[in-house]
Amino acid sequence: MGCSFLTRPYQTFDIDTSADVETAVLLLVVGLIVSQLAARARRLEVITVTDADHLRRIHETAELAQSAKSSDTVVDHVRGQLTEVLSLRACRFEYGTLMGRPPRLEQDGNVAVGRRHRDVDIDGWPDGEIELRTYGNGHYLGRFMLTPGPGPVPPLQARLVAVTLADQTGAALDTAGPVKDG
Known part of the structure; x- marks a missing residue:
């Protein structure tokens, strides 16, 4: 079948034992967790940038409302x-x-x-x-x-x-x- 470079036989994609299956499943789970964390970090970055932009707009308008002739x-x-x-x-x-x-x-x-x-x-x-x-x-x-x-x-x-x-x-x-x- 194949998936692991970290178990014997090295440098192949063969899955022959239950340990190979465990390793493949663990690598898949770790990969999914890392990708979900990265996606969440990107969403939080977008939210932070958006919140800062909204706050900037409100602040600029408040200053203008106080100073405009x-x-x-x-x-x-x-x-x-x-x-x-x-x-x-x-x-x-x-x-x-x-x-x-x-x-x-x-x-x-x-x-x-x-x-x-x-x-x-x-x-x-x-x-x-x-x-x-x-x-x-x-x-x-x-x-x-x-x-x-x-x-x-x-x-x-x-x-x-x-x-x-x-x-x-x-x-x-x-x-x-x-x-x-x-």
Whole structure:
């Protein structure tokens, strides 16, 4: 049959005894364990890099919200961040009152369609635009209108980062007030 270089006869793949079978099985088990550990290490590395990137985005936006002379600067920055974090096709911001009842990305990272929650991890994004509301001191100030791109729905962690970024926008709008063209 063959598999072992470590038992007699050396330098062959012959498995003739139970010791040869034990050696082959042990080598297989050790190989599987090592490959699983390596795969887990790669996943943890990706998670660590992703977490650091999300934290960087939140930190940069918080600094901008504190230092920007115009809330529009924060809105534009967050619009770009949301596009990247959620892999959006498009993202725009609407100041003021609510119009219509589009699906809504909520504070917990879930999506509400009407009065029901949609399991976007299983069912994907709903069709059309999705709103992400911004509040300042408990008052509605505006919303980001998100147009999902192709591909899978971003994980819950990315959706929670998006909500946090929108909250930063709400804080900037509440402090500075929107600068309207005109």
